[in-house]
Each structure stands twice: as C-alpha cells, then as structure tokens.
Amino acid sequence: MTITAVPQQPVRTFRLRLAALSLAMLLPSLGTSITNVALPTLATSFHAPIQDVQWVVIAYLLAVTTLIVGAGRLGDMLGRRRVLLFGIGIFAAASACGAIAPNLWWLVAMRGVQGLGAAIMMALTIASVSDMVPKDRTGSAMGLLGTVSAVGTALGPSLGGLLINAFGWPAVFAFMAASGAGVFVFGAQVFPSDVAKKPMHFTFDLPGMMVLALSLGAYALSTTLGGATPGMTNVGLGLLALIGMATFVAIENRTTVPLVQLALLRDRALAAGLVSMALVSTIMMATLVVGPFFLSGVLRLSPVQTGFAMSVGPGVSALAGIPAGRLVDRFGESTVTYSGLLGVVVGSVLMMLLPGAFGVNGYIGGLAIITAGYALFQAANNTAVMNGAPSERRGVTSALLGLSRNLGLITGASAMGAVFAFGSKSEALFGLGTGGGAGLRLTFAVAAVLASAAFCVTLLGRRLK
Numbered sequence: 001m002t003i004t005a006v007p008q009q010p011v012r013t014f015r016l017r018l019a020a021l022s023l024a025m026l027l028p029s030l031g032t033s034i035t036n037v038a039l040p041t042l043a044t045s046f047h048a049p050i051q052d053v054q055w056v057v058i059a060y061l062l063a064v065t066t067l068i069v070g071a072g073r074l075g076d077m078l079g080r081r082r083v084l085l086f087g088i089g090i091f092a093a094a095s096a097c098g099a100i101a102p103n104l105w106w107l108v109a110m111r112g113v114q115g116l117g118a119a120i121m122m123a124l125t126i127a128s129v130s131d132m133v134p135k136d137r138t139g140s141a142m143g144l145l146g147t148v149s150a151v152g153t154a155l156g157p158s159l160g161g162l163l164i165n166a167f168g169w170p171a172v173f174a175f176m177a178a179s180g181a182g183v184f185v186f187g188a189q190v191f192p193s194d195v196a197k198k199p200m201h202f203t204f205d206l207p208g209m210m211v212l213a214l215s216l217g218a219y220a221l222s223t224t225l226g227g228a229t230p231g232m233t234n235v236g237l238g239l240l241a242l243i244g245m246a247t248f249v250a251i252e253n254r255t256t257v258p259l260v261q262l263a264l265l266r267d268r269a270l271a272a273g274l275v276s277m278a279l280v281s282t283i284m285m286a287t288l289v290v291g292p293f294f295l296s297g298v299l300r301l302s303p304v305q306t307g308f309a310m311s312v313g314p315g316v317s318a319l320a321g322i323p324a325g326r327l328v329d330r331f332g333e334s335t336v337t338y339s340g341l342l343g344v345v346v347g348s349v350l351m352m353l354l355p356g357a358f359g360v361n362g363y364i365g366g367l368a369i370i371t372a373g374y375a376l377f378q379a380a381n382n383t384a385v386m387n388g389a390p391s392e393r394r395g396v397t398s399a400l401l402g403l404s405r406n407l408g409l410i411t412g413a414s415a416m417g418a419v420f421a422f423g424s425k426s427e428a429l430f431g432l433g434t435g436g437g438a439g440l441r442l443t444f445a446v447a448a449v450l451a452s453a454a455f456c457v458t459l460l461g462r463r464l465k
Contacts, residue, residue: 016190017132018141022148023183024084025125027091028118029152031060031176034160035111038169045169046104055108063115064122065220065406066213071116072123072399073205073259076392079194080128083395085187087120092180099173110173117180119402127398130386132192136329138387143325143379147318150375154314205259208251212259215244216403220410260396270397272461273385274404276377276454280344281408283447284374286416287313287367290443293420298436299360312364313371320375328380333387334462336380341455343373348448352441366444381458419443 035056043053075083094113101107125145133141163171222237252258265271288310295306328336347370354362382401389397423442424435 013190014133014137017192018129018144020183020187020190021125021128021132021141022144023179024088024121024187025145025148026152027088027176027180027183028064028121029149030156030159030179031091031114031118033153033156034172034176035060035156037157037160038164038172041164041169042104042107046107048104052104056104056111059108059111060115060118061406061410062217062220063112064119065403065410066216067116068119068123068402068406069212069260069396069399070209071120072127072395072397072402073209075120075124075127075395080124080131080395081191081194083120084124084128085184085191087117087124088180088184088187089117090114091117091121092177092184095173095177095180099170099177101170101173114176119399122402123399124395125398126382126386126401127394128191130391130394135387139328139333139379139383140322140325142382142386143321143323143328143375145321146324146375146378146382147321150314150317150321154311154318205251205255205257208248208255208259211244211248211251215241215248216407218244219407260400261393264393264397264400267388268461269388270385270400272457273381274400275461276341276458277381277401278404278408278411279450279454279457280341280374280377281405282412282416283344283348283370283450284313285409285412286420286443286447287370290416290420290440291363291367294355294436294440295360295363298440299355299363301360305360309360309364309367313367316368316371317375320372321379324375324379325383327376328383333380333384336376337384337458338455340373340375340377340380341451341458343376344370344451345373345448345455347371347373348444348451351444351447355440356437370447416443416446419446 039053039056042056043049046053071083071087091114094110094117098107098110098114101110126142129138129141129145159175160172163175167174218237219241222234222241249262252260252262265274291310291313292306295301295309301309324336324340347366347368350369351363351366354366356362358365385397385401386394420436420439420443422439424439
C-alpha cells in the first residue's frame with residue numbers, strides 16, 4: 001500500500017493544504033444553507049408558488065445524497081486531487097450559471113449540478129486528510145473540518161440575507177461562484193500531486209451507480225414529499241427504494257469492479273461508525289426542525305429571539321470542533337467517541353426536562369450539551385473510520401460517511417418532525433403533558449433512545465472487530 005501522508009512535511013505546507021481543504025468543506029455547507037433565505041425572493045421574482053421554489057433546496061440535497069458515493073469512488077480511481085479540483089470547478093461554474101438563470105427551472109437544474117460539485121467536495125475533503133496531514137494530527141484536522149462545516153451552515157442564512165438585501169438574489173450565486181473560483185486556484189497551488197498508479201483499464205460501475213442514485217432519490221423523496229400529510233406516493237417511493245437497494249446489492253455482488261465493495265460493510269467497526277453517524281445526525285436535525293416550532297409556538301419568542309436561540313447549536317459546534325479534534329489526538333478515538341455519545345444522551349434527557357422548568361435558558365442548555373457531544377462524536381468517529389480505511393478506498397469510505405450523515409438528516413427532518421407533531425396533538429401521552437411542550441419531550445425521549453442505540457452499536461462494533 002502506498003502511503004501518501006508524509007509526517008516529515010514542513011508545517012507550513014500541511015497547514016496550507018489543510019486551509020485549502022477547509023475552504024473546500026466550507027463551500028458545500030454554505031451551499032446547503034445560504035439559499036434558504038432566498039426562497040421568498042425567488043418566489044416573487046419568478047412568480048412561482050412556494051412548492052415549486054422549494055426545489056431549489058431539494059435539488060441540491062438530492063444531488064448530494066445520490067451522487068456522493070460515486071464521487072468518492074471516482075476519487076479513488078482517478079486520483080483524489082484531480083477529482084476534488086474538478087468538483088470545486090463544477091460547483092463554481094454551476095453557481096455562475098445560477099446567477100444568470102432566466103427562469104426557475106434553469107436555477108433548479110443548476111442547483112442539481114452544484115450538488116454534484118458539493119458531493120465531490122464532501123466525499124474527498126475528508127478522504128484527502130490522510131494524504132495531506134501527518135497521522136498524529138489527523139484528529140485535529142477532522143475537528144477543524146467539522147468546525148468549518150458548522151460555521152458554513154450557521155453563516156449561510158445571515159450572509160445570504162445581507163447579499164440579497166444589498167444586491168438581489170443573483171448575488172448569492174455570484175458569491176458562491178467567486179468563492180469557488182478562489183478555492184480552485186488555491187487548491188491547485190497547494191494540493192499534492194496524486195500518486196502515480198499502474199496503467200489500468202478504466203472501469204466504473206455505472207449500473208450500480210445509477211441504481212444506488214435512484215434508490216437514494218426515492219428514499220429522500222418518500223420522506224419529504226407531502227409534508228405532514230404523506231400518502232400512497234410516499235409508500236410507493238419507499239417500496240421503490242427498498243427494491244432498488246436489493247437490486248444494488250445484487251449488482252455489487254456480481255460486478256468485477258463494484259462501486260462499493262460489500263466486504264467493507266462487513267467490517268463491524270466501519271458499519272458501527274456509519275450506523276452511529278446516521279442515528280446522531282437524525283437527532284441533530286431534530287434540533288433544527290423542532291426547535292423553531294417550540295420556541296415560537298410554546299415559548300412565544302419573536303423571530304429574532306428564535307433565531308438567536310437556534311444559533312447556539314451551530315455556535316457550540318463551531319467552537320467545540322477544533323478542541324474535540326485535539327482531544328482525539330491526545331486520548332484516542334474510542335474514549336472521545338463514547339464521551340460524545342454520552343453527551344448526546346444526557347443532552348437529550350435534559351431537553352425533556354429543562355425547557356419546561358427554565359424556559360428558553362433550559363432549551364439553550366440542553367441544546368448546547370447535545371451539540372458539544374455531537375462535535376466530540378463526529379471528530380472521533382470520522383477519525384476512527386478514516387484511519388481504518390485502506391488508502392485505495394478512502395474516497396468511497398468518506399463518501400459512505402457523508403451518505404450516512406445525509407440519510408440521517410433527511411430521516412430526522414421527516415420522522416422527528418412527525419414525532420413532534422404527534423406528541424403535540426396527543427392527549428397527555430405517556431404522562432408527557434399536552435401541546436408543543438409534550439411534543440418536545442416525546443421528540444427528545446426518542447432522541448435519547450437513538451443516542452443510546454448509537455452508543456451500544458459503537459461499543460459492540462469495536463469490541464467485536
């Protein structure tokens with residue numbers, strides 16, 4: 001196996017490379033959140049109903065979710081530097097085309113292409129850490145990337161609002177285009193060359209890629225279409241997703257060069273890391289989906305106050321990311337992983353108890369503990385998963401991490417929102433009370449169970465490795 005990370009490289013060199021990777025992680029995070037604030041303006045500009053304008057967000061998320069595994073595999077086959085720079089360029093070009101969109105559906109199409117670039121960046125920034133950073137600083141690098149991702153998500157709405165207020169909605173896409181171009185130039189200067197590989201016939205599992213993309217797309221749509229009143233369309237899409245995944249497994253077992261080597265998923269530690277990431281991401285999305293309804297509907301906070309309370313989560317994540325990575329380097333992956341998961345469990349329990357007694361301060365306290373636990377878990381789990389991946393499979397392994405996170409976010413947005421709605425409408429369910437307060441308590445009771453399950457899965461996966 002060829003090792004591309006060189007511990008003896010000058011400190012300035014790997015810092016520049018890590019800075020470029022951080023910017024490549026920032027772009028897709030910005031792309032996720034910066035356009036949300038533009039939706040009302042887009043509806044007015046294109047004279048379109050909100051259900052059509054929402055596809056500006058959905059197209060991006062679908063593209064990222066369905067294409068991230070294929071993007072990681074391409075990076076392993078063609079060279080991570082080459083494919084990563086291609087993804088940055090695609091993101092910048094699609095953003096530029098979006099800025100001059102003549103109609104809504106052109107913009108939606110460009111958001112899909114932008115999502116392709118984002119999928120490549122999300123898959124290959126984490127995969128490239130081991131190629132560019134000394135092994136004894138991998139945890140710190142993972143923590144930094146987690147911080148940058150949180151900063152991008154938190155910064156997006158406010159930055160988008162400022163740009164729209166000053167220059168109109170095209171400025172949002174022009175900004176992403178200019179930023180993407182700058183990151184491309186920077187990365188081209190500092191990323192190390194790909195390790196030369198033996199000449200080989202290029203073979204890509206296109207049937208597997210198409211079936212996986214269709215399956216994941218069907219799953220994502222089954223959990224998002226219809227909002228609070230899903231119907232038979234959702235059921236049909238869910239069944240299509242199950243059939244598609246079964247077909248994907250059959251294809252991967254038969255092809256000589258599979259998109260995902262299913263033997264990878266037989267590694268108990270890797271499988272545990274992926275399952276845990278999906279479970280914890282479901283909880284994190286619950287804080288974003290349920291929070292606004294509880295804060296405004298139950299605590300009667302104004303939009304500004306609600307926004308401030310909601311910003312505590314991304315703020316804590318941003319502040320905790322780098323220290324979490326350093327703790328991983330000092331105390332090891334397992335200790336920090338378990339500590340982070342325990343933090344999520346404790347924070348979820350406190351979210352059931354504190355808001356009812358202490359109002360918004362109780363909510364902020366519980367949210368801060370959940371988010372700090374998540375930062376610890378993410379840094380340690382990502383480090384453990386990537387350190388255990390062979391060099392030639394780091395791209396697809398990183399992509400699987402990103403995929404598990406995205407599936408958790410999608411599931412959290414739909415399932416945990418449904419749990420909150422169910423608890424809010426039920427009469428004194430399980431002694432939790434009534435109304436939005438009951439919905440919050442039921443939601444985070446489920447979150448505590450999910451976090452406990454993630455702890456058990458991780459413990460079993462690593463002990464049975």
